[in-house]
Amino acid sequence: MITGEVKNKVDKIWTDIWAGGISNPLTVIEQLTYLMFIRSLDEKELENESFENLTGETMPKIFPPTEAGQNLRWSRFKEKDPRAIYEIISQQVFPFIKKMNGSSQTAFSRYMDDAMFLMPTPQVLQKVITGLDELYEQDLSGRDMQGDLYEYMLGKLATAGQNGQFRTPKQIRDLMVRLVAPTPDDKICDPACGTAGFLVTSAEYIRETYEAQMTAVQWQHFDTDAFSGFDTDRTMLRLSAMNLMLHAITNPHIDYQDSLSKQNELASRYDVILANPPFTGTVDAESINDNLKAVCNSKKTELLFIALFLRMLKKGGRCACIAPDGVLFGSTKAHKTLRAELVENHQLQAVISMPSGVFKPYAGVSTAILVFTKTGAGGTDKVWFYDMKADGYSLDDKRNPIAANDIPDIIARFHNLAGEVDRAKTEPSFLVDKQDIVANGYDLSINRYKEVIYEQVEYDPPEVIMARLDQLAGEIGVKMAELREMING
Structure with missing residues (x-):
């Protein structure tokens, strides 16, 4: 540290x-x-x-x-x-x-x-x-x-990129990596890699978890084919390459590529995708890869990237990605089609709602982590929701360390979903049946399913309150009279 x-x-x-x-x-x-x-x-x-x-x-x-x-x-x-x-x-x-x-x-x-x-x-x-x-x-x-x-x-990069990119805090990267739990045999990719933070965090997790038992073949894979990243900014690619090299990863696949374009034909290639793709802006409709349009006919990058992750994953591949709240409840046809694709044709496992201050000082946007597995044949039975309130840091621009931190609880509960079955929808985390999500137009906003307990407050009758006010007024009059006597001597 x-x-x-x-x-x-x-x-x-x-x-x-x-x-x-x-x-x-x-x-x-x-x-x-x-x-x-x-x-x-x-x-x-x-x-x-x-x-x-x-x-x-x-x-x-x-x-x-x-x-x-x-x-x-x-x-x-x-x-x-x-x-x-x-x-x-x-x-x-x-x-x-x-x-x-x-x-x-x-x-x-x-x-x-x-x-x-x-x-x-x-x-x-x-x-x-x-x-x-x-x-x-x-x-x-x-x-x-x-x-x-x-x-x-x-961490000193305090300005957001022109296309809405901003650095993902390390504690959030750690959380996402631990949710998908990469192994030494996995191929891991970030199609919008920035400074390669997700790849570095994945490498640290693999070393921490498996270093003592990794074979020579796995170490060779670790140094060559395990990590891939793409970006359209050569400065970011240079920083990515050096960041990985300074973390002892000497031969990663870091490439200049517009991941959403027709030039990117990568499909069914990766076991794990971890990403915080650009949230804002649209792309030229002519340049978007046609097979992404087939899943999600939109020019919004936040929707297209999720469709891209599904295409790039192998069957059985896992993804943890950050999405703005609009992806969860947007009412356009493209929004609903994408959510239906995740729920009906693959296995959507978790939606973790994060507080809006997580990305300060870069932005105050509200976001969530989506965790899903590519199956091509459905598999969503229940979706786990978690309402994160704290990530171990204050939610203002200073982001100072604090004691409140939901991240350890999120990791523990996600890896023991059987223990979540009886959790009430008034708790910070709970499971929602697929049919309830379908009935709600595939809305993935936690507020759609969370139940709030309102405590009934009983007030005294008006005449009792008035009598109490009369009594207080009398007491004040007495005290005022005593004060005047003291002043007048």
Whole structure:
């Protein structure tokens, strides 16, 4: 966990870059990530050299064995004059990492093509290098802490994207991953991946749950085919690739692709889909893939993405996705058709209503988590509803940690739905029969089914209330008279 002291150090580095003239948080994160990556290359080389010295086994070299090649290493240049450091990184190291994999088609190689080194001055660069060195040597140890550092930096992205994307808080990602429980054999995808938060959280869950028992074949799958993500923003793809790399996932499938377009023909490919797709805006009807229109004839992205998830999942594949409340109760034909598709042709398992403050400070939109399994043959018998009131953080713009947190209860109850059978509809969670949902036009809003108990309040008769008021008036008169006597002496 990142401590307050570490946060202060990161904030100091951030302020140094900001003072140098870079105010876009995405650009700051990009530039810091490049430097973190450059440093990690040298650390990896040092590990390889230590292994060679111990075993005598020759290890592959990251940096050329020449004097010029060795000068590209962080440990070689970090103590030099600021102007020399700036020249080495901008003119030698940065071009080297952009082309370091040659013709390799790793995600990192593809999206570094148009990367730019934008550190404003040698002095700012030196401050950042000194700050990062101090962080790594004194505060960070291993993959987990580095991942936490990156998560904290991504948390500074306080502006929503033009198409309605915004970062999903880590506790919500953790919840969704634990609901679908990915395994080491699964292929996991986020078709609107942003900074790859869902993929990273899935990787952390798999390591945490299965690391001790994973086979060599499963580790190979973990490093290559397990994680896929798509986005239409190259900056986001670059951050995705680096985010995954900093979490020790070196060969993910991160691709530039409009997931809703005719160019995306992926179908029945994935075991798990986790996503928070764009909520707002519409897309050009001509560009939408025809087989999505067959499920949901709409230009609304929030509906089209759910139809896309159904297409991309294998039979038996699981999905947890975030949807705005309008998806749950919208009255258009497209809204109703999509909900009927989930309920009638697949297995809709859960609708978890979230409070509107979950995505602050980005947005105050009310959302829900939909959990379903692709079957192609129905299977919805009962749908589990949960009315989440708290996620462990205040629901204002500050989002400070608080004690109230429904997430552990949601996870425990979802994985024991047999225990929910007798829960009354006045409880925070309950099951609703499929026929009730059908009878209500496939409305999936929890308020449609939740029952509220109104306590009857009995008031005294008017004459009793009036008598009480007369008594109070008399008492006030007495006290006023006593007060006047005290004042007049």
